[in-house]
Amino acid sequence: MVAIVSTVAYLGLEARSVEVQVSLAPGLPNFVVVGLADKAVAESRERVRAAIAAIGLSLPPKRITVNLSPADLPKEGSHYDLPIAMALLAAMGVADAETLGDYVIVGELGLDGRVAPSPGVLLAALHAAAEGKALICPAAQGAEAAWAGSAGVVPAVDLLGLLNHLNGLQLLSPPEPGMAVAQGGGPDLNQVKGQETAKRALEIAAAGGHNLLMVGPPGAGKSLMAACLPGILPPLDSGEALEVSMVASVAGTLEGGRMTRVRPFRSPHHSASMAALVGGGLKARPGEVSMAHLGVLFLDELPEFQRAVLDSLRQPLETGTVSIARANAHLTYPARVQLVAAMNPCRCGHLGDPALACSRAPRCAADYQAKVSGPLLDRIDLHVEVQPVTAADLILPPPVEGSAEVGARVAAARAIQQRRYADNPARTNAEADGDILTDHAKPDDAGRDLLAKAAAAMRLSARGYTRVLRVARTIADLAGSETVGRVHVAEALSYRRQAPRA
Numbered sequence: 055m056v057a058i059v060s061t062v063a064y065l066g067l068e069a070r071s072v073e074v075q076v077s078l079a080p081g082l083p084n085f086v087v088v089g090l091a092d093k094a095v096a097e098s099r100e101r102v103r104a105a106i107a108a109i110g111l112s113l114p115p116k117r118i119t120v121n122l123s124p125a126d127l128p129k130e131g132s133h134y135d136l137p138i139a140m141a142l143l144a145a146m147g148v149a150d151a152e153t154l155g156d157y158v159i160v161g162e163l164g165l166d167g168r169v170a171p172s173p174g175v176l177l178a179a180l181h182a183a184a185e186g187k188a189l190i191c192p193a194a195q196g197a198e199a200a201w202a203g204s205a206g207v208v209p210a211v212d213l214l215g216l217l218n219h220l221n222g223l224q225l226l227s228p229p230e231p232g233m234a235v236a237q238g239g240g241p242d243l244n245q246v247k248g249q250e251t252a253k254r255a256l257e258i259a260a261a262g263g264h265n266l267l268m269v270g271p272p273g274a275g276k277s278l279m280a281a282c283l284p285g286i287l288p289p290l291d292s293g294e295a296l297e298v299s300m301v302a303s304v305a306g307t308l309e310g311g312r313m314t315r316v317r318p319f320r321s322p323h324h325s326a327s328m329a330a331l332v333g334g335g336l337k338a339r340p341g342e343v344s345m346a347h348l349g350v351l352f353l354d355e356l357p358e359f360q361r362a363v364l365d366s367l368r369q370p371l372e373t374g375t376v377s378i379a380r381a382n383a384h385l386t387y388p389a390r391v392q393l394v395a396a397m398n399p400c401r402c403g404h405l406g407d408p409a410l411a412c413s414r415a416p417r418c419a420a421d422y423q424a425k426v427s428g429p430l431l432d433r434i435d436l437h438v439e440v441q442p443v444t445a446a447d448l449i450l451p452p453p454v455e456g457s458a459e460v461g462a463r464v465a466a467a468r469a470i471q472q473r474r475y476a477d478n479p480a481r482t483n484a485e486a487d488g489d490i491l492t493d494h495a496k497p498d499d500a501g502r503d504l505l506a507k508a509a510a511a512m513r514l515s516a517r518g519y520t521r522v523l524r525v526a527r528t529i530a531d532l533a534g535s536e537t538v539g540r541v542h543v544a545e546a547l548s549y550r551r552q553a554p555r556a
Contacts, residue, residue: 055077055078055145056075056076056077056145057075057076057141057142057144057145057151057154058073058074058075058076058141058151058155059073059074059137059140059141059144059151059154059155059157059159060072060073060074060137060155060157060158060159060185060187061073061074061133061134061137061158061159061160061178062133062158062160062174062177062178062181063127063128063129063130064130064131064173064174064177064304065383065385066304066338066378066385066386066387067177067300067301067304067386067387067388068177069174069177069178069180069181070127071181071185072122072123072124072127072129073121073122073123074120074121074122074134074137074138074141074159075120075121075122075123075141076118076119076120076121076138076141076142076144076145077117077118077119077121077145078114078116078117078118078145078146079116079117079119080116080117081116081117082117083113083115083116083117084117084118085099085103085113085118085120086099086118086119086120087099087120087122087138088119088120088121088122088125089120089121089122089123089124089125089127089129090122090125090126090127090128090129091122091129091134092128092129092130092131092337094130094131094132095122095129095130095131095132095134098132098134098135098138098163099120099138101132101135101162101163101164101165102135102138102139102142102163104165104166105135105139105163105164105165105166105167105213106139106142106143106167106213108165108166108167108213109167109213109214109217111143111146111148113142114146118142120138120141120142122134128383130337131172131173131174131337132162132170132172133160133161133162133172133173133174133175133178135161135162135163136159136160136161136162136163136169136190136210136213137159137160137161139163139213140154140159140190140216141154143217148217149217149220149221150220150221153220154220156187156188157182157187157188157189157190157208158178158181158182158185158187158188158189158190159189159190159191160172160174160175160178160189160190160191160192161190161191161192161210162192163213166212167212167213167214168211168212168213169192169193169210169211169212169213169216170192170194171192171194171195171306172192172195172306173303173304173305173306174303174304174306175191175192175195175198175199175303176198176199176201176202176299176300176303176308177300177303177304178191178199179191179198179199179200179201179202179207180202180300182202183202188206188207188208189202189206189207189208190208190210190216191207191208191209191210192209192210193209193210193211193226193229194310195209195311196209196228196229196311197229197230197231197232197310197311197312198232198299198303198308198310198311199229199311200228200229200230200231200232200311201231201232201296201299201311201313206228207228207229208226208228209226209227209228209229210226211226229311231311231313232310232311232312232313240281240282240284240285240319241278241281241282241285242282242285242456242457243256243279243282243285243286243453243455243456243457243460244452244453244455244456244457245278245282245452246275246278246279246282246453247275247443247447247448247450247452247453248441248443248447248450249274249275249279249440249441249443251438251439251441252268252270252275252276252279252438252440253279253460255268255436255438255549256279256282256283256286257286257460257463257464257532258436258525258528258529258532258549259283259392259394259435259436260283260286260287260460260461260464261463261464261467261468261483261528261531261532262435262467262471262482262483262484262524262525262527262528262531263392263481263482263483263484263485264392264435264436264483264484264521264524264525264528265371265392265393265394265395265433265434265435265436265484266392266393266394266395266434266435266436266438267356267394267395267396267397267431267434267436267437267438267551268280268394268395268396268397268438268440269396269397269398269399269437269438269439269440270396270398270399270439270440270441270442271398271399271403271404271405271440271442272398272403273442273443274440274441274442274443275440275443276354276396276440277352277354277396279440280321280350280352280354280394280396281319281352282457283319283350283352283392283394284316284317284319284349284350285457285461286457286460286461286464287317287349287350287461287464288461288464288465288468289315289316289317290314290315290316290317290348294348295313295314295315296313297347297348297388298313298314298317298318298347298348298349299313299314301340301344301345301347301387301388302345304339304340305339305340305345307345317348317349317350318345318346318347318348318349318350319346319349319350319352320342320345320346320349320350320351320352321352321353321354322342322353324353324354324355324356324358324359326342326359326363327360327363328360328362328363328366329341330342331343331363331366331367332344332366332367332370332376332378332389333376333378333385333387334378334380338378338380338383338385340387341376341387343367343370343376343389343391344376344387344388344389346389346391347387347388347389347390347391348388348390348391349391349392350391350392350393350394351391351392351393351394352394352395352396353393353394353395353396354395354396355396355397355398356395356396356397356426357397357422357423357425357426361425361426361427364426364427364430365427365429365430367393367430368429368430368433370389370391371391371393371430371433372433373389374388374389374390374485375387375388375389375390376389390485392484393433393434395434397423397426398422399419399422399423399439400412400416400418400419400422400423401418401421401422402418405418405419431551432515432517432518432551433517433521434551435484435521435524435525435549436525436549437549437550437551438549463532466534467528467531467532468482470531471483471531474494475490478490483495483524483525483527483528483531484524484528486524486527487520491520491523491524491527494527495523495524495526495527495538496538497523497526497537497538497539497540497542497543498537498538498539498540500539500540501526501538501539501540501542501543503540504540504543504544504547505519505522505523505526505543505547508522508543508547509522512547512550514550518550522543522546522547522550523538523546525546525549526538526542526543526545526546527542529542529545529546530542
């Protein structure tokens, strides 16, 4: 007898249909799993055998063959345990095979029959909804699956409870969608003393979604200001929250089914590998740049990262996606991030201070900053020098404006952009390009004349020219101006990359 149930295989943020086919045939007792399965899937036969024994059943003394179709699609992960067990129980006549045909099944099995969480349940739920089927998933992830609006979600606590539910002996209550988390909990901008220029650049970056680089001595507050950025960004809308949660679901970090409205903030250590930053590894998992999708990727001590690792960010920063090509997989993850980087001006960190600078200044500054490639720096819209904080600054009272006041101006500027780009793929000024940018960021005559002269004097690349226009458009939005004027262009130009000081 052959029994068939449906499950999924994950390829990036895509769930592909997989049939679990189980055959019981006469012959020497054996249990084999075929269909391009990885180590975790091959080991599922032992977990399935123990889980079925835990509910008082034993496998028939026959040749058991499990085929995962299509056979040429790589199968990875422990979520195949439950569909294999249910297909095997259907072949044994314990479960109804026709009833199981209405479900997509995912979940890992414990040796005692419990159904444990597995990554990617939200993607499986979206796939089941698109196929017009219900979903059987671990109870711990029922709230996560309920966000997909599937025809039905069955949260299985253990194998026996699931069988009783399918046989009508014990009904499992459908889960409610997990509550959306709205609180930020990060530092407030009123904790930053002084640094008015840097805070202005931070506000512009937040308003337009621009990349930002802060250069300054140790202890000047660069990391603190970067940590304040999520607190002034507008919350994710429902569509964006679903995108972020899909990445978190694949990575297995979506806890309790709680979707978040707070933009991600990722801060990897400078020892991170290329696979950790852009994704990859044995199973081509999403990297930090994808985990920060629609949020902030903060790279502290920028020149301390390996140069090849930093240069791997060039394509994701330009396209908003990252493609991972491996011998057995070619995956694409979203990576629409706002890059915020911080660095010291030189290795000792005190360039420009005669009392503290090392003996190699200013040569050490050129060597240190040369660790970051020019093409990567060209993709950063705002470059700002952060001045050292003095004792006199620290004894000053807290600033009048905090994250709430700045966040209100950022939200107003983002609302303008939302209306402006309602019929376009761009979401913020930082994403505007081509005719969209030409139509909405065209400077007036005085601004155009200044930009033309500055582009020649500063030798701006085509990318640099475009990014100046984007920043100028954001500055105009913050000022409530319909047109981009000379003053907006002048401020945007002041944030372009400057050569190291001699």
